[in-house]
Amino acid sequence: MTILFTVYYGAVINPESLTTFKALPRCLFLVNGDGYIDWIVDDVESSDLQNVLASKGLIDIDVYVLKNGEFVMPGFVDTHTHAPQVPNIGSGQQYELLDWLENVTFPMESKFSDAEFARKTYPSVVQRFINAGTTTCCYYATIHLEATKILADVVKHQGQRAFVGKCNMNRNSPDNYRESSEEESIAATKELIAYIQSIDSDLVHPILTPRFAISCTSPLLSSLGDMLKSDPNLAIQTHISENQNEVKLTLELFSESTTYAGVYDDHGLLTERMILAHAVHLGESELQLIAVRKAGISHCPTSNFNLRSGMAKVGEMLDRGIKVGLGTDVSGGYSPSILTAVQHTSICSKMVANHSMHQSSSSNGTFANKQLPMTTLLYLATMGGAEVCNLSHKIGNLQPGKSFDALIVSVRHDAGNPAVWGFEDDFEHVPTKEELEGFLERFLFCGDDRNISKVFVQGRLVGGKSFVKGA
Amino acid sequence: MTILFTVYYGAVINPESLTTFKALPRCLFLVNGDGYIDWIVDDVESSDLQNVLASKGLIDIDVYVLKNGEFVMPGFVDTHTHAPQVPNIGSGQQYELLDWLENVTFPMESKFSDAEFARKTYPSVVQRFINAGTTTCCYYATIHLEATKILADVVKHQGQRAFVGKCNMNRNSPDNYRESSEEESIAATKELIAYIQSIDSDLVHPILTPRFAISCTSPLLSSLGDMLKSDPNLAIQTHISENQNEVKLTLELFSESTTYAGVYDDHGLLTERMILAHAVHLGESELQLIAVRKAGISHCPTSNFNLRSGMAKVGEMLDRGIKVGLGTDVSGGYSPSILTAVQHTSICSKMVANHSMHQSSSSNGTFANKQLPMTTLLYLATMGGAEVCNLSHKIGNLQPGKSFDALIVSVRHDAGNPAVWGFEDDFEHVPTKEELEGFLERFLFCGDDRNISKVFVQGRLVGGKSFVKGA
Incomplete structure (x- = not known):
């Protein structure tokens, strides 16, 4: 049976801007068979449901009615993660960046030279991200073409929206985990792009992935800049200014550039299609340059x-x-x-705000040196990520014409996460707007995968707690 | 059937000091029928198991054999939490302390004037803490005598080791959530102590709980000091130097004391039986005073x-x-x-270390202005808490003669927590010491209640994922 469309009725959380979102307790909307949202009616009393449907020409149809304590929200966008490092998760907290790469990261990533290892590992990796509510994910793979193709295949098969990149690394990396030349690196990158384009998925995109300036020679970065110029749809991701020793080494390696952001700009890489991870130690001129070039930042507070x-x-x-x-x-x-x-974005903003008070730093703007409110946190996790990926016309919130990339969240007692106090466990009424905002706050601060019942990408159920096929 | 003893065989994590712990892949130990550890043999090959048992006079007995990916460790000690605030968990992150008390905390706590509400709420609260691996918990209840007795009953019934205190608050609190006089506050406190002593539990202890200096008049603090002097076994807990506005207000209210710590000391409260929560903004003289008085600190980084x-x-x-x-x-x-x-203690120590670098602060000591290693984190969560509670002769690690307050932890894939990468999902060998240390790190940084299979207090199974009776 082909499902032509699904009508949903219940609570919806919908980000609007950095400072506003809508909490809609009684929302009615239709997702069509292609996975797009056709229409949304913000406030429908249950007694009026059939009338509203009839006004849309829909008679006698099944409606997916959310329970009290459930709500629909846009899926999360993870703008920076490393698929091959998931088996290392929760280890190596004693190191800082450069030692951590050498002792923890590179040894694991080098294992993906074995395609069989990739084939065994990546399905579970991708399903974990999906079940965590990530509907769009920007993946770094490794330097290995074959394993990276496998990651793209897995992402396509499991139905996530994603960017998949093969790392470019032709220097300052271990002998067994380095590309032998600029030419080899570029050739493999081109082959990956052609492969991802050939698998004919609207969801999986190739992305240029120079790991960071340290691991790439200047000619390699220039060649990637040329590729970026010749294909206006090609995205790019890299790291910037994560760690002070990394910044120092970068400026030593690229003495002709004046700043770290300048290194990428001087090689034609700093465009609106660039996703820059970390950006912890950027200077004033770098922030100005990034703003002018319209590049996006992936804020990674847990890692930082x-x-x-x-x-x-x-x-x-x-x-x-x-x-x-x-x-x-x-x-x-x-x-x-x-x-x-x-949670860590909230903590980071609060500690930056405290620190700025001691330093009497300016807090004249809307956000600088202030704690970020929940509205902004929600926006960054959804719409902000969509903007960084240049996908905000398609995803990031729920609007007619956009893709249904969304979660059904439950903060009910029966969700089974004891860290969430099941809000009004026994309440029978439709939640108020204020209660619904409370649901969201509890989910954001205490929730885990058990509170994510269903995960949809382009209207297709791809994960969540109630998804049986999971890895 | 009376179980006279249980013999366990498998991996054990055992804290020793702030800088050392033991990771023992093949440990054999016996817990007797009273819930005490009788003996431990650190390293026993499975082929040698029956010989070692025979040398202990044990022939043909059942042994509880842990699976690969499981380990036993001492239970956690939570040295500061508020039982009545659990229904508020994950809300109010927009506030700082004094506004948060007014808008979030006091309205919820005042509901516990209704004993029925307490009876309905506390069993689920206590079971959540148990299932989170907390074998000893220092609870603040509310100002209500009846509800606090109920909390003590619940704790006893559910088998957790705990300190239970009724808050003393006779000023600077809402009209509907304040004790009317010093005399009322002291009388109710004495009645609670007598009640907890009467329920004849070795596990549940009364504890004096002046909420914080702001909420208590000087005569009330003095009376509590008298009680402390007259009963050498009585413990006490309070808040100190959490928030800068709170510090300021405290010094205004107690102008005769020179510091916040001095307020408690001047009323005879600062002894080795005192648990001081937070201690974020303490000055040099306060740290010296606390060290001299041998009071303990409860570090609460998530809250801070x-x-x-x-x-x-x-x-x-x-x-x-x-x-x-x-x-x-x-x-x-x-x-x-x-x-x-x-996790947040680790983060806090790392950010303090970074901050001190900018300020060129001293890092001459073992720990000051340095990131805390996993060994220290483990110690603080177990033995450190036991010391703060003056229970380190009974609990905190696994030693002959100590109570078996312990967890069986699983970092296996079948534990069902997708945030933990099931370590060597398919490995067949007994884990090495290094692998076992890796298990611990994954559990501490990525684990949740799903990784805690069993929770024992004084040898009795009281919770954990495999505990069916749970709330």
């Missing part, structure tokens, strides 16, 4: 705390109009869930 | 981040020999799990 990198000044970026999304950065970050990133 | 209180300098306290344990401080903290406190 865990690897002792520091606290990114997200508020300042937002005041400058820079696009910001959240990233889990597994396994620098010890959680695959954007919920953890939301 | 969430209410924007600041970052406590735990390393400095440890270098001074001050006892430190961890606290969840629900609902200032948004998680009932000491695992979250462990």
Whole structure:
């Protein structure tokens, strides 16, 4: 049987802007057979349900009615993570970045030279991210073409929306985990792009992935810049200014550039299609340059705390109009869930605000040196990520014409997460707007995968607690 | 059938000191019928198991054999939490302390004037803490005598080791949530102590609980000091130096004392039986005073981040020999799990270390201004908490003669927590010491209640994932 459409009725959380979102207790909307939202009616009394449907020409149809304590919200966008590092998750917290790469990361990533290992590992990796509520994910794979193709296949098969990139690394990496030349690196990158385009998925996109400036020679970065120029649809992701020793080494390696952001700009990489992870130690001129170039930032607070990198000044970026999304950065970050990133974004903004008070820093803007409210946290986890991926016309919130990339969240007692106090366990009424906002806050701060009942990408059920096929 | 004893065989994690712990892959130990550990043999090959048992006079007995990926460790000690605030968990993150008390905390706590509400609420509260791995818990209840007795009953019934205190609050609190006089407050406190002593439990202890100096008049604090002097077994808990506005108000209210710690000392409350929660903004003289008085600190980083209180300098306290344990401080903290406190203690120490680098602060000691290693985190969560509670002769690690307050932890794939990568899902060998240390790190940084199979207090199974009676 082909399902032509599904009508949903119940509570909806819908981000609007960095400072506003809608909590709609009684929302009615239709997702068509292609996975797009056709229409949304914000406030429908249950007694009026059939009338509203009839006005849409729908008579005698089944409606998916959410229970009290459930709500629909847009899926999370994880703008920065490393698929091959998931088996390392929760290890190596004693290291800072450069030692951590050498001792924890590179040894694991080098195992993906074995395609069989990739084939065995990636399905479980991808399903974990999906079940954590991530409907769009920006993946770094490894330097290995074959394993990266496998990751793209897995993502396609499991139905996530994603960017998949093969790392470019032709220097300052271990002998057994380095590309032998610029030419080899570029050839493999081109082959990956052609492969991903050939698998004919609207959901999986190739993305250029120079790991970071340190691991790439200047000619390699220039060649990637040429590829970016010749294909206006091609995205790119890299790391920037994560750790102070990394910044120092970068400026030593690229002495002709004046700043770290300048290195990428000087090679033609700093465009609106660029996703820059971390951005902890950026200077004033770099922030200005990034704003002018319209590049996006992936804020990865779990990783920045865990690897002792520091606290990114997200508020300042937002005041400058820079696009910001959240990233889990597994396994620098010890959680695959954007919920953890939301909690740590809140903590990071509060500690930056405290610190600025001691330093009498300016807090004239809307966000700089202030704690980020829940509304902004929600936006960063959804719409902000969509903007960073240049997909905000398709995803990030629920609007007619956009894809149904969404979660059904439950904060009910029977969701089975004891860290969430089942809100009004026995309540019989439709939640008020204020109660629904409370549901969202509990989910963001105490929720886990058990509170995510269903995960939809382009209207298709691909994961969540009630999804039986899970890895 | 009376179980006279149980013999366990498998991996054990055993804290020793702030800088050492033992990871024992093949440990054999016996827990007797009274719930005490009789003996432990650190390293026993499975082929040698029956010989070792025979040498102990044990022939043909059943042994509880842990699976690969499971280990036994001491249970967590939560040195500071608020039982009546659990229904508020995950709400109010927009407030700082004093506004948060007014808008979030006091309205919920006042509901416990209704004993029926307490009877309905507390069993689920206590079971959540147990299932999170907390075998000893320091509870604040409310000002209500009846509801606090109910909490003590629930704790006894559910078998947790705990301190249960009725808050003393006779000023600077809402009209409907304040004790009318010093005399009323003291009388109810004495009645609670007598009640808890009468229920004849070795596990449940009364504890004096002046909420904080702000909510108590000087005569009330003095009377509590008298009670403390007259009963050498009586413990006491309170808050100290959590938030800068709170510190300021405290010094205004107690102008005759020179510091916040001095307020408690001047009333005879600062003894080795005192548990001081937070201690974020303590000055040099206060740290010296606390060290001299041998009072303990409950470090509550989740709460301190969430209410924007600041970052406590735990390393400095440890270098001074001050006892430190961890606290969840629900609902200032948004998680009932000491695992979250462990993660946030790590983050807090790393950010304090970074901050001190910018300020060129001293890092001459073992811990001050340095990131806390996993060994120290483990110690704080177990032995450190036991020391703060003055129970380190009974609990905190696994030693002959100590109570079996312990967890069986599983980091196996079938534990069902997708945030933990099931370590070597298919491995058949007994884990090495290094692998076992890796299990511990994954559990501390990625674990949740699903990884806690069994929770024992005084040898009795009281909770965990495999415990069917759970709330």
